Amino acid sequence: MLSAQEALQRLKAGNQNFIQGKVGYKHLSHQERAELAEDQNPFAIILGCSDSRVPAEMVFDQGLGDLFVIRVAGNIVAPSQVGSVEFAAERYQCPVVVVLGHSHCGAVQATIETLQNPDKLPSQNLMSIVNRVRPSVEILFHTELKNDIEKLSKHAVRANVFASVNQLRHGSAVLEKLIEQGKLVVVGAEYSLETGEVTFLDY
Numbered sequence: 001m002l003s004a005q006e007a008l009q010r011l012k013a014g015n016q017n018f019i020q021g022k023v024g025y026k027h028l029s030h031q032e033r034a035e036l037a038e039d040q041n042p043f044a045i046i047l048g049c050s051d052s053r054v055p056a057e058m059v060f061d062q063g064l065g066d067l068f069v070i071r072v073a074g075n076i077v078a079p080s081q082v083g084s085v086e087f088a089a090e091r092y093q094c095p096v097v098v099v100l101g102h103s104h105c106g107a108v109q110a111t112i113e114t115l116q117n118p119d120k121l122p123s124q125n126l127m128s129i130v131n132r133v134r135p136s137v138e139i140l141f142h143t144e145l146k147n148d149i150e151k152l153s154k155h156a157v158r159a160n161v162f163a164s165v166n167q168l169r170h171g172s173a174v175l176e177k178l179i180e181q182g183k184l185v186v187v188g189a190e191y192s193l194e195t196g197e198v199t200f201l202d203y
Helices: 004-020 030-038 079-091 106-116 124-142 149-170 173-180
Strands: 044-048 067-071 096-102 185-191 198-200
Touching (some): 004 044, 004 096, 004 185, 044 079, 067 079, 079 149, 096 149, 106 124, 149 185, 173 185
Parallel strands (some): 044 067, 044 096, 096 185
Antiparallel strands (some): 185 198
16 A cells, blocks of 8 residues: 555656656556556556546556546546545545646636637537636636636646535545545646646645
């Protein structure tokens, strides 16, 4: 069992491998795959965006069975995501949850466009995502950032990550209890599409 600090260090080291092109992931043998079929023992939970350019296992240089990954556009937190995190935290005793946002997030951009063009709403299903990102973005439209959409978008990505972190920390009795017991840490992070680097925002 890794501590939260050890798990985060492993993720950070893996990301450095990824940035430098020195990934250590290896293909598994038939026997190793068969062993994983019996059980899994992930050391971290990643709640990330569905963006095809941000595959968590590659970004953190981890292999099969290492990460419990939940992906949804905009790395939002809805009941199904909370339930997935609760499941992994309790079942596998993962010590850390990383909410992983990324630069140029399409869900954030869709939310900005919706706020700019309220008469042109996306589909009902996409609106369910936009409405969860919206509070993090809408507040920024009441600041000087409204005059610079590019800067507003960058701030919105991080604000949205922090919102998801806060929801996980305070929106689940199961997770709150694990956090109080020192068995779980929830942190935010941002992946740069340009550099490949993951910046941990609050740890």
